[in-house]
Amino acid sequence: MSRTSRTALLAALGLVTATGATATVFGATAGAATPGCKVDYTITNQWNTGFGANVVVTNTGDPMSSWTLEWSYGGNQQVTQGWNATITQSGAAVTAKNMSYNGALATGGSTSFGFNGSYSGTNAVPATFKLNGVTCNTATQPTTPPTTPPTTPPTTPPTTPPTTPPAGTKVDNPYAGAKVYVNPEWSAHAAAEPGGSKVSNQPTGIWLDRIAAINGSGTSMGLRAHLDEALKQKGSGELVVQLVIYDLPGRDCAALASNGELGPTEIGRYKTEYIDPIAAILADSKYAGLRIVTTVELDSLPNLVTNVSGRPTATANCDVMKANGNYITGVGYALKKLGAIANVYNYLDAGHHGWLGWDDNFGPSAELFKQAATAEGSTLSNVHGFIVNTANYSALKEDHFTIDDSVNGVSVRQSKWVDWNRYTDELSYAQAMRAKLVSLGFDPNLGMLIDTSRNGWGGTARPTGPGATTSVDTYVNGGRYDRRINPGNWCNQSGAGLGERPQAAPATGIDAYVWMKPPGESDGASKEVPNDEGKGFDHMCDPTYTGNVRNGNSMSGALPDAPLAGKWFSAQFQELLKNAHPAL
Structure with a gap:
């Protein structure tokens, strides 16, 4: 990207609901082929001491072979772990640099990276981003996102604190924590x-x-x-x-x-x-x-x-x-x-x-x-x-x-779809197979x-909702x-x-x-x-x-x-x- 970009436009900043806060930020003046950038910063999940974020970088200007994105936090947020970018932080200032496989961005091209972070108090979306030194926005801070923990644990990472076992000891569920x-x-x-x-x-x-x-x-x-x-x-x-x-x-x-x-x-x-x-x-x-x-x-x-x-x-x-x-x-x-x-x-x-x-x-x-x-x-x-x-x-x-279930005295197992199978879905099958394997001597855990x-x-x-009860087949096929x-x-x-x-x-x-x-x-x-x-x-x-x-x-x-x-x-x-x- 050229370092001679025009004055950045004010970006629209907003929040989504409980899934997290989002800011979409742009840089460049109006008009075709003007050097610029667009950044979507989304808080994908958040709990009382931490959060996950996803950042999408779009090059709206000249093609580039590498990129560096910079922003500063207004609070005490700290990036703890990231992926698809090399992320460093000094005080409130954060710098994210491309990996070897996602540095090239054509005009209109996008890439994304993500990270997890910690915070206390508020967790506002950053107001300003710079891509290769070009300001992508000069917007004011948005409203602070909610700090209530999600009703279900975020996918990555789980909210349960990790428990480190002794060396050489496997945990019961490697995904937990x-x-x-x-x-x-x-x-x-x-x-x-x-x-x-x-x-x-x-x-x-x-x-x-x-x-x-x-x-x-x-x-x-x-x-x-x-x-x-x-x-x-x-x-x-x-x-x-x-x-x-x-x-x-x-x-x-x-x-x-x-x-x-x-x-x-x-x-x-x-x-x-x-x-x-x-x-x-x-x-x-x-x-x-x-x-x-x-x-x-x-x-x-x-x-x-x-x-x-x-x-x-x-x-x-x-x-x-x-x-x-x-x-x-x-x-x-x-x-x-x-x-x-x-x-x-x-x-x-x-x-x-x-x-x-x-x-x-x-x-x-x-x-x-x-x-x-x-x-x-x-x-x-x-x-x-x-x-x-x-x-x-x-x-x-x-x-x-x-x-x-049955319809007019005919079992669901007799429907053409189920065809005498003992299971209708993967959860019931997985749980039944687990019980069978444990009965054969596999670990009870x-x-x-x-x-x-x-x-x-x-x-x-x-x-x-369920299918029509005209026949067992209409019942199953209409509801599956x-x-x-x-x-x-x-x-x-x-x-x-x-x-x-x-x-x-x-x-x-x-x-x-x-x-x-x-x-x-x-x-x-x-x-x-x-x-x-x-x-x-x-x-x-x-x-x-x-x-x-x-x-x-x-x-x-x-x-x-x-x-x-x-x-x-x-x-x-x-x-x-x-x-x-x-x-x-």
């Missing part, structure tokens, strides 16, 4: 989208879905780079880093879109080239102060129950993986190696209710989880908990019907995670939040929305709601895309596909023009924002 790592790469993608700054400060999972992801490549951050950034975000409190361990041999034998790089027999490479290097990095004493949550091998073990011979849903690939035992071997090895690290918390994948909620899937899957958890010298103690609904869309809680990144199902299609054509549909679902924001200990037996699947990252391409990651083309990602036995021979419900799995999918992200519940 802790902030959660905000992935700057995902955050930058989200902030660049229209409306994305509303969620760009949310924590998401880091997917280590191939060997190359460990060290990173090109502009992509590797594991150490993420952990180093996490140390900066941590500050003096506790911080959780969420990793997805996802590279088994013959990975995801029933869904081609998420096939992996390792062949069915390459268990040796999995151990020595994938798990061992990850474990070595996590065991570095430099990172001992982080709480590292590993979600282990999503969508793997359940396939050995539901998609093998004897089932109409069987695939040849899943038969191979059941026969060679490499899913069991790989999971056991990963749990043992990672579980031996004092600050690592393993959460094993447990599918979702629309997959394992039937009697002939539920019990056998739990038994298989135990078998894997005790393979390769691992023990049940290496499993801190389980995660459900990862990268899926099943509703958190259906409010308008229960599994015990076992905790569950539920991925709520894409199961909000809000917007105008969200029902406000989950608007998928079939609960077996899993790829880039049309109509989906962001779900509950990440939060600790939201319900009995649940350690946290998490966004393990980063919203806006594709589930799979809508047509074949050549790639070097081993990811194939799955017809379930094709919006014209008429289905198979695994989704009741229904249409796929997928969005069109989707990129390769894991790549940024702007149309999906915009759909999730539009249909978010709770609304943004």
